[in-house]
Structure formats: C-alpha cells, structure tokens
Amino acid sequence: MTLAKLQVKFWVPGARRVIKSVKEKCVICKKTDKVRMEQQMGQLPEQRLKPAPAFFNTSLDLFGPMMIRDTVKRRVRSKVYGVIFTCLTSRAAYIDLAEGYDTDSFLSTFRRFVSVRGYPHTIHSDMGTQLTSASKEIRDMTSRWNVTEISKFGSHQGTAWSFNKSADAPWQNGVCEALVKSVKRLLVIAIGENVLSFGELQTVVFEVANLLNERPIGLKPGYDINLGTYLCPNDLLLGRASNKVPNGPMVDTTDVRKRFSLIQSIITSFWRRWMRDYFPTLTVRQKWHTAHRNLKKGDIVLVQDNEMIRGKWKLAQVCQAEPGRDGKIRDVVLRYKNLSSDSIYKGKGDRLINRSVHRLVLLLPVEDQGM
Incomplete structure (x- = not known):
C-alpha cells in the first residue's frame, strides 16, 4: 500500500527495498507484528x-x-x-x-x-x-x-x-x-x-x-526378508519385539559359553539394526534450518507468555548470552522490571529469567540504541 500510494506522484528507484528497510527498523511495527526470533537447530547431544x-x-x-x-x-x-x-x-x-x-x-x-x-x-x-x-x-x-x-x-x-x-x-x-x-x-x-x-x-x-x-523406531531400508523384522525398544529390553512367549526351539543347556553367546548375539543384532535403521534418522533436521542473527547483550526484546494477552508481554533486556558448541545462541538470561498487578512500577529490583530465543521478539538491537 505504501508503494502504491508513493507511485501515484513519484518514482523512487529501489523503493520496495527502502520501504522494507524502514519497516524492519520500526519498533512500533515490531511490537504490532510480534514476529518471534528463530535460530538454526542445534546439535544432538x-x-x-x-x-x-x-x-x-x-x-x-x-x-x-x-x-x-x-x-x-x-x-x-x-x-x-x-x-x-x-x-x-x-x-x-x-x-x-x-x-x-x-x-x-x-x-x-x-x-x-x-x-x-x-x-x-x-x-x-x-x-x-x-x-x-x-x-x-x-x-x-x-x-x-x-x-x-x-x-x-x-x-x-x-x-x-x-x-x-x-x-x-x-x-x-x-x-x-x-x-x-x-x-x-x-x-x-x-x-x-x-x-x-x-x-x-x-x-x-x-x-x-x-x-x-513395541513401537517401531527408525526406517528399515527395504522389504527384503533377510533384513529381519522392524526394530523396537523391546528388542533390547526383552530380546524380542513382544512380551508374548517366544516361539521356536530353545537351547536347553547349562553351558555358560553358549548362554553368553546367545545373549551377546541378541545385543549385537539390536545395535547393528540400530545403526542401520535408526541412526540415519537422527541426522535429519525437521525445522529451523536457517542461521539467524545471534542475540547480544543489551538487546531489547518482548518475552512471549502463553498465559498472557499478546499486548501485555514483558519488555526485557538481554543481560547474558552464552553461545552453544556451534557458536549459535539459543538461550539467554533476561532482566525485566517487576510490575504490580496494575502495571505500575513500584521500585522493586529487576528479575532475571532464562528463556529460549524462540520465545522472544527482537525490538531494538543494541547497535541501534545509540542512534
């Protein structure tokens, strides 16, 4: 709408880019839109x-x-x-x-x-x-x-x-x-x-x-019968998928070596299938694929609260931001004024809370506060 009204009387080169840059820096627009921050998904432990x-x-x-x-x-x-x-x-x-x-x-x-x-x-x-x-x-x-x-x-x-x-x-x-x-x-x-x-x-x-x-975990790489049945947690806990009585002839012997070989073969079979069927699924990231700007100490943010009305989210400042193993910041320590029920500040000390960046709305970066 801004671009359309501008083009009624003027032609500005790169007007769309200029309008977007102005809107991205507008604090009022950020408070109205309340677009939460994102960060690339972290590494699995x-x-x-x-x-x-x-x-x-x-x-x-x-x-x-x-x-x-x-x-x-x-x-x-x-x-x-x-x-x-x-x-x-x-x-x-x-x-x-x-x-x-x-x-x-x-x-x-x-x-x-x-x-x-x-x-x-x-x-x-x-x-x-x-x-x-x-x-x-x-x-x-x-x-x-x-x-x-x-x-x-x-x-x-x-x-x-x-x-x-x-x-x-x-x-x-x-x-x-x-x-x-x-x-x-x-x-x-x-x-x-x-x-x-x-x-x-x-x-x-x-x-x-x-x-x-008994639920399956991972994906079997084919329908070949030689690949065995599906993999489930009971294969490790019970040595079989179901808690029913196992079928087939059982080795009736007191030889410790044979019993040890039987147990070891069950465990080895589970971990072999775990590496084949389940481990490759852990490398897939379902969302949060793009890296974004890291929050910095001094940034002003809105804190999303699911139990509060959107217009009453807390205004806070980042006071501590420690990066993870890959250098991305996903959790920060915030400080905010402790207001009373009537939204009046009565001189109480600041409160500190830990929040994920995915619950925050960046209003004013620290580098723009001196402008």
Whole structure:
C-alpha cells in the first residue's frame, strides 16, 4: 500500500527495498507484528548418538493430573501425576505414577524406576524451578519440590542430573514430549471417562509403556526378508519385539559359553539394526534450518507468555548470552522490571529469567540504541 500510494506522484528507484528497510527498523511495527526470533537447530547431544545400555542416559517428564478413586471410600477422588522415563539411545519407555505434590512422592517413583532399570548415568529433565507448564497443577507440584535434594539423589551411585537452560521450551526435552502425546492418546483409548484406583491406573500405565516399547523406531531400508523384522525398544529390553512367549526351539543347556553367546548375539543384532535403521534418522533436521542473527547483550526484546494477552508481554533486556558448541545462541538470561498487578512500577529490583530465543521478539538491537 505504501508503494502504491508513493507511485501515484513519484518514482523512487529501489523503493520496495527502502520501504522494507524502514519497516524492519520500526519498533512500533515490531511490537504490532510480534514476529518471534528463530535460530538454526542445534546439535544432538552425544548421549543420543552412541550405543549404551538401556536407560544408561535417561530423560524424564511429567504429565497429568489424572483422577483416581479411593479403594475403600469409592466416592473419594484424588489426583496423581504420570512420570515418564525414556532412554535417550533406544527410546525405551518406563511409566509410573507419583502420588503427591511433595519431593518424597516423586523420589518414591524414582526409586521404583531404579529398582527395575538400575541407576542411570545421566538424567535430563525440565523439572524444578525452571518448569513452566500449561498445567497449573504440575507447576504447583514442582514449586514444592526441593530440587537440590532431587539432584543429589542417586549421586552416590554415579547419577548426574541436568536441567533445561530455559523455561517454556518443551522442544529442549522433545524425546519425552513426543512420548507424552502418545501416552495420553493411549490412556484416552483405554480408560475414557472411567475413574480407576491407584493400583488399576498403575497397571494401565505399565501396559501402555509396553505398547510404546513395541513401537517401531527408525526406517528399515527395504522389504527384503533377510533384513529381519522392524526394530523396537523391546528388542533390547526383552530380546524380542513382544512380551508374548517366544516361539521356536530353545537351547536347553547349562553351558555358560553358549548362554553368553546367545545373549551377546541378541545385543549385537539390536545395535547393528540400530545403526542401520535408526541412526540415519537422527541426522535429519525437521525445522529451523536457517542461521539467524545471534542475540547480544543489551538487546531489547518482548518475552512471549502463553498465559498472557499478546499486548501485555514483558519488555526485557538481554543481560547474558552464552553461545552453544556451534557458536549459535539459543538461550539467554533476561532482566525485566517487576510490575504490580496494575502495571505500575513500584521500585522493586529487576528479575532475571532464562528463556529460549524462540520465545522472544527482537525490538531494538543494541547497535541501534545509540542512534
């Protein structure tokens, strides 16, 4: 429209380029359009690219809440929360329930997990003070946790905890988020509107975990029967795709060497197919292919908040920007004024938050602030 009205009386060489450059630098236009920043997708962590025992490198997430009934007083209702553990290498899943809000309830669930699968070497999650979830119940739940106590739990066994750098960035724990979607769908199919007891619901989530572990991972490179069947996490956990009784004659011998050779052949077959079918899919980047300008210290940005009206997003300044392994900045530390409910600043100190660049709108670069 600007170009059309300009050409009524004038002819300006390169007018379209000039108009775009003016609009790109207009702060009011940026606040109106609210186009969020992007950055090239980062590199996968080493834990996902190297063969390792099942659940050696684990990621976890929460979902829910889900309603249960008391086993004695059947009209009494309470809430429980699902906790999903997934192996970063084989994508195997373990699902259990946490009974309450406190740290001890979660640690009880974690202790059941390590009793079955053993202590992981590393655990990655977005829990603790950095969790920002669409579910108010989960946010209240994690606000009561002692993150220090959770992080220290298992450290004597060699387990190290790591958390997402930024809040409200579910893609940083995408291996769990994708499985949570599948778990919720299976629970809706299996339960529907029924309200189960804790034991019944726990049985259902165990069966859902087995169904997830039967799902295929990777892509078989052809239909040749010599390539074997599809690859699934149960091939590593159980030595077969299904939990049914295996077919075929079983070697009935006490020879330790033959038993060791059998187990070793199962594990070797899994990792050979893992390298053939699954590993090539990890090199594909589904989105965020283009590199963009890195945020710099001093940039003025708008912070996207899914629970706020677009016109009331926080105005913040970048105070710390650390690059990743490839030199791209994807997470920054912001500071903003802590306003009251009536949007009036009352002299309180600045607040610091961690956010992903994909949740920010760049308003004024630091190099343009002196103009």
